[in-house]
Amino acid sequence: MSLLEIRDLEVAFNTSDGVVRAVRGLSFDVDRGQTLAIVGESGSGKSVATQTITGLTRGAKVTGRATFDGVDLLQADRQTLQKIRGARIGMIFQDPLSSLHPYYRVGWQIVEMLRAHDKSISKSAARDRAAYLLSQVGIPHAKERIDDYPHQFSGGMRQRVMIAMAMALEPDLLIADEPTTALDVTVQAQVLTVMRRLQEEMGTAIILITHDLGVVAEMSDQIVVMYAGHAMEKAGRRELFYGYHNPYTEGLLASLPVHGNAGRLQPIAGTPPSTIDPPARCAFAPRCPYVFDRCWQEDPPLRTVYDDPAHSSACWLPTDRAGRQAARAKLAEARAVAEEPV
Amino acid sequence: MLRFLVRRTLLGVFVLWVITVLTFTLFYVAPNNVAQTLAGRQATPQVVAAISKRLGLDQPLWKQYVDFVWHALHGNLGYDYYYQLPVTHIIATALPVTLSLVLGAAVIWLLLGVTNGVLSAVYPRSLVDRGLTTFAIFFYSFPSFVLGLVLLYFLYYRLTLSGFDWFPPGSYAPLSAGVGPWLQHMILPWITLALVLAATYTRLTRGSMLAVLGEDYIRTARSKGISESRVVLRHGLRSALTPVVTQFGIDLGQLIGGVVVTETVFSLPGIGKTNIDALTRQDLPVIVGTVMLASAAVVVANILVDVGYAFLDPRVRLH
Amino acid sequence: MSVDERGADAGPLGPTEEGAGGSQPAARAAIEGRSPWTLAIQRLRKDRAAMISLGFIILIILIAIFAPVFASITGHPPNEQYHGAQALTEAGLPKGPSGEFWWGTDDLGRDVLVRTAYGARISLLVGVLATALTVAIGVVLGLAAGFFGGFIDTVLSRLVDVVLSVPFLLAVLALVSIFGASLTITVLVIGCFSWASVARIVRGQVLSLREREFVEAARSLGSSDWRIMFVDILPNVLTQVIVYTTLLIPVVIVTQATLSFLGLGLPPPTADWGGMISGARNTYTVAPWYIGFPSAALILTTLAFNLFGDGVADAFDPRADRLISE
Numbered sequence: 001m002s003l004l005e006i007r008d009l010e011v012a013f014n015t016s017d018g019v020v021r022a023v024r025g026l027s028f029d030v031d032r033g034q035t036l037a038i039v040g041e042s043g044s045g046k047s048v049a050t051q052t053i054t055g056l057t058r059g060a061k062v063t064g065r066a067t068f069d070g071v072d073l074l075q076a077d078r079q080t081l082q083k084i085r086g087a088r089i090g091m092i093f094q095d096p097l098s099s100l101h102p103y104y105r106v107g108w109q110i111v112e113m114l115r116a117h118d119k120s121i122s123k124s125a126a127r128d129r130a131a132y133l134l135s136q137v138g139i140p141h142a143k144e145r146i147d148d149y150p151h152q153f154s155g156g157m158r159q160r161v162m163i164a165m166a167m168a169l170e171p172d173l174l175i176a177d178e179p180t181t182a183l184d185v186t187v188q189a190q191v192l193t194v195m196r197r198l199q200e201e202m203g204t205a206i207i208l209i210t211h212d213l214g215v216v217a218e219m220s221d222q223i224v225v226m227y228a229g230h231a232m233e234k235a236g237r238r239e240l241f242y243g244y245h246n247p248y249t250e251g252l253l254a255s256l257p258v259h260g261n262a263g264r265l266q267p268i269a270g271t272p273p274s275t276i277d278p279p280a281r282c283a284f285a286p287r288c289p290y291v292f293d294r295c296w297q298e299d300p301p302l303r304t305v306y307d308d309p310a311h312s313s314a315c316w317l318p319t320d321r322a323g324r325q326a327a328r329a330k331l332a333e334a335r336a337v338a339e340e341p342v
Numbered sequence: 343m344l345r346f347l348v349r350r351t352l353l354g355v356f357v358l359w360v361i362t363v364l365t366f367t368l369f370y371v372a373p374n375n376v377a378q379t380l381a382g383r384q385a386t387p388q389v390v391a392a393i394s395k396r397l398g399l400d401q402p403l404w405k406q407y408v409d410f411v412w413h414a415l416h417g418n419l420g421y422d423y424y425y426q427l428p429v430t431h432i433i434a435t436a437l438p439v440t441l442s443l444v445l446g447a448a449v450i451w452l453l454l455g456v457t458n459g460v461l462s463a464v465y466p467r468s469l470v471d472r473g474l475t476t477f478a479i480f481f482y483s484f485p486s487f488v489l490g491l492v493l494l495y496f497l498y499y500r501l502t503l504s505g506f507d508w509f510p511p512g513s514y515a516p517l518s519a520g521v522g523p524w525l526q527h528m529i530l531p532w533i534t535l536a537l538v539l540a541a542t543y544t545r546l547t548r549g550s551m552l553a554v555l556g557e558d559y560i561r562t563a564r565s566k567g568i569s570e571s572r573v574v575l576r577h578g579l580r581s582a583l584t585p586v587v588t589q590f591g592i593d594l595g596q597l598i599g600g601v602v603v604t605e606t607v608f609s610l611p612g613i614g615k616t617n618i619d620a621l622t623r624q625d626l627p628v629i630v631g632t633v634m635l636a637s638a639a640v641v642v643a644n645i646l647v648d649v650g651y652a653f654l655d656p657r658v659r660l661h
Numbered sequence: 662m663s664v665d666e667r668g669a670d671a672g673p674l675g676p677t678e679e680g681a682g683g684s685q686p687a688a689r690a691a692i693e694g695r696s697p698w699t700l701a702i703q704r705l706r707k708d709r710a711a712m713i714s715l716g717f718i719i720l721i722i723l724i725a726i727f728a729p730v731f732a733s734i735t736g737h738p739p740n741e742q743y744h745g746a747q748a749l750t751e752a753g754l755p756k757g758p759s760g761e762f763w764w765g766t767d768d769l770g771r772d773v774l775v776r777t778a779y780g781a782r783i784s785l786l787v788g789v790l791a792t793a794l795t796v797a798i799g800v801v802l803g804l805a806a807g808f809f810g811g812f813i814d815t816v817l818s819r820l821v822d823v824v825l826s827v828p829f830l831l832a833v834l835a836l837v838s839i840f841g842a843s844l845t846i847t848v849l850v851i852g853c854f855s856w857a858s859v860a861r862i863v864r865g866q867v868l869s870l871r872e873r874e875f876v877e878a879a880r881s882l883g884s885s886d887w888r889i890m891f892v893d894i895l896p897n898v899l900t901q902v903i904v905y906t907t908l909l910i911p912v913v914i915v916t917q918a919t920l921s922f923l924g925l926g927l928p929p930p931t932a933d934w935g936g937m938i939s940g941a942r943n944t945y946t947v948a949p950w951y952i953g954f955p956s957a958a959l960i961l962t963t964l965a966f967n968l969f970g971d972g973v974a975d976a977f978d979p980r981a982d983r984l985i986s987e
Contacts, residue, residue, distance in 0.1 A: 017700075051561075054565065055564075056561055056564055056565060078570070082567050082568075082569065082570075083567060084567070085564065085565055085566065085567035086565060086566040086567030086568075087567055090565075091562075091565035093558055093561065093562065094558075095558055098557060098558035098559060099558045099559055099561070099562045100559055100562065101559040101562070101563070101577055101580075101581075102559070102581070102655070102656070102657055103580055103581060103654070103655065103656060112566065112568065113566045113567075113568075116566060116567055116568040116569075117567060149656045149657070151656070151657045162562075165562075165566070166565075357823055357826055360823070361827070365835065368835070368836070368839050369839060479964070479967050479968060479971065480964065482967060483911060483960060483963040483964035483966075483967045484960060484963075485915045485918055485919060485922075485935075485959060485960070485963070486919075487918075487919060487922045487935075487938065488938065488956045488959060488960060491938070491942065491945060491952060491956070492956075494945075495945055495946070495949065495952075499945075499946050595828075596828055596829065596830075599828045599831055600828045600829070600830045600831045602830055602831070602834065602923060603830075603919055603922070603923070606922075606923060614831075617831060617834070618834060618923055618924075621834055621835060621838040621925075622838070622924060629835065632831075633828075633831060633835065636828040636831050637826070637827065637828060639828075640826050640827070640828055641826055644826055
């Protein structure tokens with residue numbers, strides 16, 4: 001059994017402008033010690049989904065199941081969730097400055113976490129542990145810096161503090177919500193390295209939420225691509241990068257500067273759709289270069305593609321490799337005709 | 343820190359000086375007939391002139407001002423025109439009244455305002471929130487003199503008529519006369535002043551708390567698995583209180599010199615009442631004295647607010 | 662004088678940064694694309710309390726405009742003193758509501774209804790004029806300070822500090838007592854001591870707007886400073902100013918009534934609410950109608966403005982969305 005099993009998760013918010021259906025029927029599994037990446041543009045529902053399962057979304061209508069080590073998090077009472085949060089599921093967020101309380105010393109913030117879940121640990125022992133954790137994530141002079149305030153750290157160092165805090169109790173699962181987005185490129189790599197090292201040491205599973213496919217390529221085992229609250233494609237890392245099926249994934253990859261794609265970057269035209277009263281059609285249809293009649297009539301379900309049970313895609317294009325490649329060739333041809341100088 | 347205090351104190355002294363100059367000039371420029379008033383309608387010009395001379399009003403403005411500053415530096419703020427009482431004495435008598443009123447009311451409005459604001463923010467759009475916000479906006483719209491009169495009508499007049507002689511119609515009983523009478527005389531003024539301000543503080547705390555509860559670090563606190571009450575109080579309220587404390591300092595400063603309305607409605611001989619009486623009688627020394635006290639209170643309060651801010655928020659450096 | 666912080670902090674509904682600040686990206690994405698003004702007005706129209714308040718404000722405005730109609734219907738000019746048995750008791754005290762005097766009489770035998778109607782004129786006039794003056798001074802100085810920066814900013818910011826450290830009510834009382842209580846003086850004095858908060862808000866907004874792309878663009882197109890200030894920047898500050906203005910009007914109305922109550926109102930026999938309430942203080946035990954009607958008028962008016970202002974603030978405040986989730 002997987003560590004975390006999400007089934008048919010739906011999250012909706014009532015706003016004064018209508019019902020926002022932020023997550024629509026999302027399912028995925030996370031195995032122990034593995035990394036699952038959730039990729040998508042902002043507004044695709046990836047953060048909402050993970051915050052909902054840990055009980056951090058308020059005022060939402062939630063249906064579905066989220067079974068964590070045998071406990072359905074969506075049905076669990078407050079006490080149970082509280083005990084799981086922090087101790088068994090650690091979380092880090094995008095902006096490390098605003099994620100740490102500006103008025104408390106970083107050591108205090110880590111100690112609070114330790115003592116919240118282990119009442120027996122003495123103050124000084126918790127402090128020593130906090131200092132040890134800070135040194136583990138690569139903060140120099142951790143013993144002295146434990147009494148500094150968050151604003152006295154650089155962005156990368158703050159995110160290390162967040163990681164130290166989230167990993168303090170050796171959780172089974174770490175949810176990292178855009179952990180490197182706010183950081184410089186060089187610092188990003190260091191932070192990812194720290195995360196991966198702790199993952200190996202503690203055997204932690206990670207849900208990595210990002211819109212950065214570079215980070216995904218580096219870190220993930222499994223990938224879920226989300227768009228407008230839907231999972232568009234699910235696959236292993238290698239399968240997704242080299243054998244994607246969904247046109248949205250194709251668009252994301254085309255907009256990524258990877259080796260071998262030195263030619264030109266193609267951003268996906270158009271903007272993500274509103275999730276207020278979404279119509280019954282493929283959400284990506286208005287922006288999809290492959291779009292055809294059926295896409296406007298029915299919302300495609302996730303279907304197994306390429307006869308690989310671990311690979312599925314929500315798209316009406318043929319599910320066999322040959323058919324998919326033919327569609328691609330046809331599109332390339334049409335484009336060539338359109339761009340041909342007269 | 344020291345440099346900050348010195349700089350701010352100098353600035354404060356400068357502001358006070360500007361205010362005394364302005365007060366002096368303004369009241370001198372205005373048609374001034376204090377001597378005439380004092381002498382009575384039938385007095386001969388000689389009598390008026392004599393009175394004018396006794397009060398020093400025949401001197402040129404700069405001379406009057408220099409004398410005032412010279413005496414002020416020696417702790418003497420002059421004598422009132424009508425009874426020749428030292429202004430310092432008048433202020434010293436009035437200040438305890440105002441302090442009783444303001445500090446007592448402050449306890450009520452802080453307790454009420456902060457509690458209500460937190461409750462409102464923690465359960466936004468709930469019945470509790472709606473009730474408390476309605477309460478707040480209602481009293482926020484209540485001019486304090488109307489509120490005072492309403493309280494007097496029902497809690498003094500109607501109650502007394504019904505045989506419950508609990509609240510006096512006004513006036514002050516000093517603490518030295520016993521805690522009981524003091525409380526009895528202060529309760530209605532306290533409620534009057536506190537309800538209006540509690541409304542402001544409810545709204546302020548609610549807004550500040552709502553903003554803070556939407557912060558990322560509150561989400562982090564929740565993600566740590568600490569209890570919700572700890573999230574709200576230890577993490578949320580700690581930040582949300584900063585603007586409340588700031589506002590509290592500013593309000594205290596403003597009120598010490600100017601609870602004119604509540605003091606007038608309840609005939610409390612505090613600084614505000616003294617000031618408005620002096621204004622209507624053109625009793626310049628008393629006006630200048632009370633205005634100086636009021637301005638000094640504001641200036642000191644503002645400095646304390648900034649210092650307090652630096653204590654509350656570790657990111658703030660005083661310079 | 663300052664208005665509640667909520668109004669002051671409300672920002673214009675601009676494009677929001679993705680995912681930042683714990684906001685809810687999906688909802689944001691859905692809301693973007695519609696004009697903030699249209700959205701605000703839509704939200705405002707759904708706000709029942711605000712709409713009822715607006716209705717009441719319009720009613721009060723109509724009463725103020727048509728105050729003479731009340732005088733002609735009842736046949737009682739506002740300042741006419743009646744001495745008959747209908748108007749005053751034998752002891753010379755006010756008489757309660759009757760067929761002749763619908764809202765009773767005051768201590769001089771004048772018609773409370775007609776005087777309350779006329780009082781609306783003073784309250785609204787001072788409320789609107791003094792607020793307009795406050796906002797005009799505050800916006801111009803705030804724009805100048807934020808836009809030009811440097812020396813001008815330093816001087817203006819110090820001036821703001823000084824004005825904010827003057828005890829407001831005392832200063833207004835002192836000046837009105839010196840210059841005499843006329844409509845112009847009251848408006849001027851209130852305006853001169855209230856603009857500082859507006860200036861501070863506008864300055865802060867301009868400082869952040871100044872660095873934005875569209876200002877750069879205007880500058881590179883060769884627009885003059887004045888043009889950039891009033892055409893490119895001002896509209897972006899406007900939502901905040903509007904919110905502040907609607908919440909400032911009731912504060913000014915109460916200030917004016919307070920002045921009258923303390924005996925520094927417009928000279929008698931002008932009918933205004935604060936003055937009527939002050940006059941009724943001696944007889945409130947025997948003539949509750951005399952104190953009650955103008956008090957009720959004053960409270961309901963400020964309440965209506967506050968509720969409406971609150972609705973406006975809510976409608977413009979993008980953080981209102983946060984109430985839904987964090």
